[in-house]
Amino acid sequence: MKNLYVLLCIIYFGIHNTSFAQSQVSVNDDALTVIDSLYKEDQFYFSATYNILSKLPSGVDQTGFSLGLHAGFIKDMPINKRRNIAIGVGLGYSYNSYNQNLGIIEGEDHTVNYVVLDDTYEFDYSKNNFYLHMVELPIEFRWRTSTPTDYRFWRIYTGFKLGYVFSHISNFKGEVAEVRYTDVDGFNDLQYGLTLSVGYNTWNFYVYYALNPIFKDDVTTLISQERIEMNAIKLGLIFYML
Template sequence: MKNLFFIVLFILGFQCVFSQEVQNKAVDSLYKEDHFYIGITYNLLGSIPNDLKQSGFSSGFHLGYIKDMPINQNRNVSIGIGIGYSANSFNQNLLVNKDNSRNFEYSILTDSDTYSKNKFSMHLVELPIEFRWRTSTVANYDFWRIYTGFKLGYVLASTTKHVGDLGAFKYNNVSGFNDFQYGLTLSVGYGTWNLHLYYALNPIFSSDTKINGNKIDINAIKVGLMFYIL
């Protein structure tokens, strides 16, 4: 939480300095809202079976750049296309371990007293595509915005970690995750502060990943704050 506090302070400070510089520039009638973005989310699991449960705080950190392409004369409606990076963790009771043949196997930890940590993490490179509406003008850089769109991500690395009665172990590049993750996005807010929602349209795990013969159809839901920096 301390690191999160300093990240937010840095974002706000950078935004104030940059806004002062922008006001000193000549007015450009062909302005665009190109943005660097930084997001912090609380990560949830959707479509979970009854015996799978989340525990603790699951977080996400997101950053990138979006190119703005206005599509109307007032330049307050546009299409945005960008590139970004996302790191996500999910604390829950889905155990990922290796069997005697060193293959990954999945099971549910039914007793929370038998472990102190159990999570999986993903690092993704992402392609956000947004339809953007805002109340901005050439000279106004504090405005209402509604950005909705689609985000495609490719999993660069996946990690699982467990600490409990079974021991302490960590696996990298775990098989069983869907290489591509995609979903719908929504950012709504004023100025620097914006509420952000991501809802995955496909499962985190591939169709070959199963527990007792049943597919693991859980998907990612991310709720948090998105900061846009001109």
């Protein structure tokens, strides 16, 4: 009888300890599935665009592919309880190239002339473009279908972007010369425009429409004295990540 009593005690305590261990595991499993009710979305961005020049002067055309690369950080600040509506404010860098036939040439008196390179000039050239390097301040109103546990969602972000041009470079390479200018005085240092991002999950279409011209108000073409009011339109893809 004594041995039977000992055996029954061992079985009882064994079952009790097993149940306790299982309850501990289920508590730990529940802890692993805690939902972050204060989540944020889309803090970092990277985009690649095709840059289009609008409002071209007479005789000026784009040539080749004009590339834009943009990256930065946006502070996401939800403004409703569901956290699918937010304001975004950030800081970024933007590189933009423009291939066209508007030659930027410095005269003997160090004045800058803007020459339309059309058929009136009897020489060939292989390169004529300018580059803009900018620091940008994006401000966005954000709507999305995200939840704390859903990382694939629709988004529509509209906003305004202010940019400061800290470097501009003009390149010309042809039969008569090879010229490179830095910090040309005729560019507007401030560039600003409207933005729109629309998409689902990874793939998002991006549009930027500039509200002011690339060049200053007093910049004109050399012969016709036509004011150069070109502004930029950027079309491409933008990628977001946390």
